Amino acid sequence: MTILLVTLVILALIFDFINGFHDAANSIATIVSTKVLTPLQAVIWAASFNFIAYFVFKEHKVAGTIANIIAENIINFHVLIAATVAAIIWNLITWYFGIPSSSSHTLIGGLAGAAIAAGGGVDGVNSSPIITALIFMILSPIIGLIFGFIITVLTVNVAKNARPSKAESWFKRLQLVSSGALSLAHGGGDSQKTMGLILAGIWFFEKSSNPNIGTIHDFTMPEWLPFACYSAIALGTLFGGWRIVKTMGTKITKVTPLEGFCAEGGGALTIFLTTFFGIPVSTTHTITGAIIGVGATKRLSAVRWGVTINLVWAWILTIPLSAGMAAIFYYITNFLF
Incomplete structure (x- = not known):
């Protein structure tokens, strides 16, 4: 039992580390693409705020929300380890192909798939956190888009009388603040x-x-x-995720320091x-929505919608594919241990 707990902790921290370099692109893509x-420098900056x-x-x-995804009578090490392994593999696959998918939804899908495979069926999963995650899978990029659009409109109007060279210099400094805030979040x-x-x-x-x-809800x-x-995700961020940086920083829309x-x-x-x-929202979905919102303030054609649609398909497939992989790994781990 102790060996399984140690195995889970190690695998979970590996997932956290991979989450760091997989999602590092979210907070540093624009600051690298604008050459600020x-x-x-960017990964050190982001990793510092992660910690x-x-x-x-x-x-x-x-x-607490993540811990309560699986029904308490279904929680065991086979389920948790299978979900973690599936999440790690999906993150590595999407990182390799430069797809900014959600580490959050990968883990949620993995937990749900392993719980269902463990014999709990749909009753093995607490519906409330799953439904909330699915709702905000749609809402978080929309909210990010709206905030990105509004902040851009307000900022452009405030800075409209400034000299272009001076404004660009200021926004390069402000990008340090905004990227730090995003890394902190x-x-x-x-x-x-x-x-x-x-x-x-x-x-x-x-x-x-x-x-x-007692219940997991009351567990300290x-x-x-x-x-x-926090240490694992910061260390992962130090290694960066350059394939995804390219997608986030250049392929969705051209980004200036202001944007x-x-x-x-x-x-x-x-x-x-x-x-x-x-x-539990996706940083990836949120910043992608915000970048689209910023691009849309210029004109809708400024957003490369073909790239965006491909990203959306990756987001839609993340939960079911992660769930399927976790179910397979559950059967494997249950057979081996």
């Missing part, structure tokens, strides 16, 4: 998903020896867990808001 920072989130986010509502939101996964495993381990321990998170998860500031600001605002309410 070099790629090396600073440890000192900022003290309520871990998103972790990314670290605070995405690290909690790994916390929730490990928390479910620790709760199951403790309950195995003490059946009266160990103090070491947030530190470990990069507005997109990052819109994305950060959306993630801070949803994290406050404990909603």
Whole structure:
């Protein structure tokens, strides 16, 4: 039992690390494409704010949401390990092909697929967090788009009388602030998903020896867990995700320092808001929506809709494919252990 818990913790932290370099592109793509920072400077900047989130986010509502996706009577190490392995593999596949898919939805799909395979059927999954995730899979890019559009319109009107060279210089400085805010939000939101996964495993381990321990909802998170998860995602961000940087920074729409500031600001605002309410949204979906919103302020044709539609298809397929892989891995792990 102890070996399985250690295995789960290691795999979950590997997932968190991969999440970092997979999603690093979300917070540094625009700042690299506008040449405000070099790629090396950008990943150090983003990783720093990923870790600073440890000192900022003290309520871990998103972790609680993830931990409660699976019905308590279905939670076991086979389910959790299968979900984690599926999430790792899907993240590596999408990273390799430069597809900015959602690490959040990968994990949610993996947990749901493994729980269903474990014999719980649809009753093995708590519908509320799943439905919320599906709703915000649609809403988060729309909210990001709206915030990106509004911030761009307001910013353009405020700066319309400034000299172009002076305005560009200011927005390059402001992009440091906006990208830092987005990295802070990314670290605070995405690290909690790994916390929730490990928390479910620790709760199951403790309950195995003490059946009266109570529900997972009331289980206290160990103090070491947030530190470990914030450290893992920050370390992953240091390795960057250059394939996805190219997609996010250049293929959706051409981005200037002003537009990069507005997109990052819109994305950060959306993630801070949803994290406050404990909603596990995708940083990838959110910033993509914000970039589209910024591009749409110029003209709709400024957005490369062919690329965007391909991204949407990847988002739609993430949960069912992750669920299918997790179900397969559950049968494998259940057979081996």
